[in-house]
Amino acid sequence: MRYEACMNTTPVDSRSEVRRLLLSWYRRHKRDLPWRRKPSLYRTILSEFMLQQTRVDQALPYYERFLACFPDFETLAAAPKGEVLKLWAGLGYYRRAGHLHETAKRLAGHKQIGVEELATCPGIGPYTLAAVASIVLGQALPVVDGNVNRVMARMLALDGPPARAAGKARILETLAAWISPHAPGDWNQGLMELGATLCTPRNPQCPRCPWKTHCRAFALGKSAEFPVTVPKPPRPHRAAAAAVVQRHDGRILIAQRPESGMLAGLWEFPGAYCEKPESLKACCSRGVREACGVRVQVGEKLDTVRHGYSHFSVTMHIYAACYSTGRARALGCQSFKWVKRAKLMEYPFPRVFWKAQKHLATLAK
Secondary structure, three states: OOHHHHOOOOOHHHHHHHHHHHHHHHHHHOOOOHHHHOOOHHHHHHHHHHHOOOOHHHHHHHHHHHHHHOOOHHHHHHOOHHHHHHHHOOOOOOHHHHHHHHHHHHHOOOOOOOHHHHHOOOOOOHHHHHHHHHHHOOOOOOOOOHHHHHHHHHHHOOOOOOOOHHHHHHHHHHHHHHOOOOOHHHHHHHHHHHHHHOOOOOOOOHHHOOOOOOOHHHHHOOHHHOOOOOOOOOOOEEEEEEEEEEOOOOOEEEEEOOOOOOOOOOEEOOEEEOOOOOOHHHHHHHHHHHHHOOEEEEEEEEEEEEEEOOOOEEEEEEEEEEEEEOOOOOOOOOEEEEEOHHHHHHOOOOHHHHOOHHHHHHHHO
């Protein structure tokens, strides 16, 4: 069966029924989420930034804390970037925090903000723009994310991956025809809610779905076989070693990552990725030397943490170390500090280090 065989959409006279079913279901069954209670441009943008590649249950506590500290664009724009990163610490994908901060600076003080202005803000791509514009501004722009792709691949029984060009075009064309012009925000949220709660990747709850009588995959009895996927290559794995370097006065050495690139602007214990046939302790010592220019004596291992990023995974070996010789300076890092043990927890660390938080907390005492 070729792709074109599944390209007929719901007839024109059925679109109103499809809209009615989804909107009615969403308004009865939507989850009680804080950004839905008092929707505003700021709250919606904040929630959408946090929900990029993050589950709702993970984002909820961060959203509440963030809103308590920065209730609007103005307070967020005025905050130092370090404070923003610190509050974001542990949520991952830290570039989102930087983009959110820059977006707040652009929008702070503006009374009238339109789609064109939002489209120029960092971190607001087609999905986020459609979500915000539909929910807050009432613009009929369809959203497309992983949940939506899955729902629509089943509705249309697409015989190719929805991420490929033909699938993307077909889904977007269909959504543009189906979206409710009178309630686009509820429509988009309902579609995402359907994918998040009923039309799930595994064990979809088809009997409870408001669209089951219109879903081609359900009619075929093959809901679990859609969307068609392409096997992903295994993620590369790397080993790394980092040192908790202590000076004679008890202070701990931390290094700040560059302002661009992965984990931009965050603080970390200096270290490096291992090079064969280098030992972990030798890697640890080299990493400190290359980052901050000092030599250390590496001692006992404090923890081993495995962590996954979007494009690779890492096993981080964290060692205790004592300062030996050399003048600390920023070589392979943006900046460095010798920090009192009690102040360690005030700095934004990447999640890989927060996974070893029991040892960080012990060091901070």
